[in-house]
Amino acid sequence: MDAPLTLIIANKNYSSWSMRPWVLLRGRGIPFGERMLKFETKEWGENIGRLSPSGLVPVLWEGEPGTGFATWDTLAIAERLHDIRPGAGVWPTEARKRARARSAAAEMHSGFRALRGAMPMNIRGRYLGKGMNDEVAKDIARISALWAAADGPFLFGEFCAADAFYAPVATRLVTYGVEVSGAARDYQQRLLASPGVAAWSADAVKETETVAMDEPYATPPR
Numbered sequence: 001m002d003a004p005l006t007l008i009i010a011n012k013n014y015s016s017w018s019m020r021p022w023v024l025l026r027g028r029g030i031p032f033g034e035r036m037l038k039f040e041t042k043e044w045g046e047n048i049g050r051l052s053p054s055g056l057v058p059v060l061w062e063g064e065p066g067t068g069f070a071t072w073d074t075l076a077i078a079e080r081l082h083d084i085r086p087g088a089g090v091w092p093t094e095a096r097k098r099a100r101a102r103s104a105a106a107e108m109h110s111g112f113r114a115l116r117g118a119m120p121m122n123i124r125g126r127y128l129g130k131g132m133n134d135e136v137a138k139d140i141a142r143i144s145a146l147w148a149a150a151d152g153p154f155l156f157g158e159f160c161a162a163d164a165f166y167a168p169v170a171t172r173l174v175t176y177g178v179e180v181s182g183a184a185r186d187y188q189q190r191l192l193a194s195p196g197v198a199a200w201s202a203d204a205v206k207e208t209e210t211v212a213m214d215e216p217y218a219t220p221p222r
């Protein structure tokens with residue numbers, strides 16, 4: 001009997017790193033529970049040290065959160081899921097596709113800093129035209145090329161971890177009113193409509209908390 005899985009996450013509206021393994025688990029139909037520690041709350045302060053070795057989210061727990069087995073950091077979580085749920089399609093079955101999918105996920109994990117910095121994830125927010133500059137445009141051009149080369153309904157056939165890594169970018173383009181075209185746009189729409197991404201986004205728009213650090217374009221209260 002496999003130990004039950006619990007994913008420690010933060011606010012669905014803002015936490016792009018939490019979103020990635022959550023949509024992967026949901027998108028691949030892997031059962032799991034979630035525990036949300038909202039940013040800037042007493043609950044975060046009281047529990048993050050016990051529930052996250054790195055002090056960051058997401059964290060995947062096998063067994064009881066806090067005493068079971070923890071894997072932290074999104075890339076490591078994807079690899080751990082691939083190990084413990086080998087038939088679940090976390091990565092593509094074909095070795096070269098798997099290598100490409102890992103490359104795409106790693107590129108997201110370590111790159112696109114301009115885009116991530118200037119356009120923080122904010123699923124319910126609308127800041128059309130904000131955040132764009134030359135470096136961001138370069139990141140978007142690279143992502144658009146990657147998406148346009150999708151080899152199936154998703155980047156490498158069926159929805160896998162690589163798609164999960166790009167899900168927060170698909171929502172950012174909506175938030176900041178950036179349009180990609182052609183095959184990249186078709187892929188973005190499929191990604192937004194995929195079951196895990198749609199479910200996460202539906203929860204995100206219901207949240208009401210505001211995290212100032214993730215709202216650089218909000219009008220400050222007077």
Ligand SMILES: N[C@@H](CCC(=O)N[C@@H](CS)C(=O)NCC(=O)O)C(=O)O
Binds near residue numbers: 017018072074
């Ligand atoms: N490299 C990490 C990044 C994790 C990360 O930065 N998480 C943010 C939330 S999206 C966090 O926990 N921030 C809380 C803090 O900085 O105190 C990963 O891939 O999981």
